[in-house]
Amino acid sequence: MHATPWNIAGETFDLAPRAMIMGVLNVTPDSFSDGGLFVETDGALSHALQMIAEGAQIVDVGGESTRPGAEAVSETEELQRVLPVIQRLRARSEALISIDTSKAAVARAALEAGADIINDVTGGRGDTEMMALAAERGAAFIIMHMQGEPRTMQAAPHYDDVVAEVRDFFRQQYARALDCGIDPMAIAFDPGIGFGKTLEHNLTLLRNLPQLRIKDRPLVVGVSRKSFLGKMIDSPDTADRVGPTIAMTALLRQGGANVLRVHDVKANATALRTTEAFLATTP
Numbered sequence: 001m002h003a004t005p006w007n008i009a010g011e012t013f014d015l016a017p018r019a020m021i022m023g024v025l026n027v028t029p030d031s032f033s034d035g036g037l038f039v040e041t042d043g044a045l046s047h048a049l050q051m052i053a054e055g056a057q058i059v060d061v062g063g064e065s066t067r068p069g070a071e072a073v074s075e076t077e078e079l080q081r082v083l084p085v086i087q088r089l090r091a092r093s094e095a096l097i098s099i100d101t102s103k104a105a106v107a108r109a110a111l112e113a114g115a116d117i118i119n120d121v122t123g124g125r126g127d128t129e130m131m132a133l134a135a136e137r138g139a140a141f142i143i144m145h146m147q148g149e150p151r152t153m154q155a156a157p158h159y160d161d162v163v164a165e166v167r168d169f170f171r172q173q174y175a176r177a178l179d180c181g182i183d184p185m186a187i188a189f190d191p192g193i194g195f196g197k198t199l200e201h202n203l204t205l206l207r208n209l210p211q212l213r214i215k216d217r218p219l220v221v222g223v224s225r226k227s228f229l230g231k232m233i234d235s236p237d238t239a240d241r242v243g244p245t246i247a248m249t250a251l252l253r254q255g256g257a258n259v260l261r262v263h264d265v266k267a268n269a270t271a272l273r274t275t276e277a278f279l280a281t282t283p
Helices: 041-053 075-092 104-113 130-137 162-179 199-207 227-233 238-255 265-281
Strands: 005-008 011-014 020-026 058-062 096-100 117-120 140-144 187-190 259-262
Touching: 005 140, 020 041, 020 265, 041 058, 041 075, 058 075, 058 117, 075 096, 075 104, 096 104, 104 117, 104 130, 117 130, 130 140, 130 162, 140 162, 162 187, 162 199, 199 227, 199 238, 227 238, 238 259, 238 265, 259 265
Parallel strands: 020 058, 020 259, 058 096, 096 117, 117 140, 140 187
Antiparallel strands: 005 011
């Protein structure tokens, strides 16, 4: 098994033998699954601490919904949502904190408040200052692939070869990141499941994760509660997607995922560690 190191906050984590759980904390009124649940800082902080206690190594804080059809929010509004949560969480926990944003100003303020990772759904394309900021601050940086933008991305996604096109995007953005001075060992990649992809696009990417890996960089995968899982089980109920998410966590870990971004931390962390224990004993 090849080492898959990821440099975060001055420490190197080898994610080949032991993957990470990234707990989702949406401090938004309109996210697709948990919008409105954690808009108050006290509730958001409590949920973050609960996720850490249940096995999350990273808490991913987002103040702008990126669900299909979502409208953009202002920089000021996004800052008002995320900064109090990050500040209070950093004061209470040493867990890693990720800021889920495509705005460099929001990322900068979040890093100053205690965040360690920039999780950019545009892969560094949305704000020309983002990669330079990551380099300047020595932040870990997740490059995600998205076709289009949240408002329109699911209108009519099209690829001639989705695996090749996502891999090429990763290569291009990796080169850009190095040109900007980002530590190559601080970079991770996310194929952006559900971000400008059909059901078949999503499944093709998930079946071919090893082909997406660039320079032994970690792969971050988020399928938690997403609509394609509902299509797979023929159910429109979001609550019915929890079980499929847990199943996918186990399958994707076996398939090479290094960071699993999930809402339901305890069950997914259990599935992840069980899978790793099984893989460690497999000849």
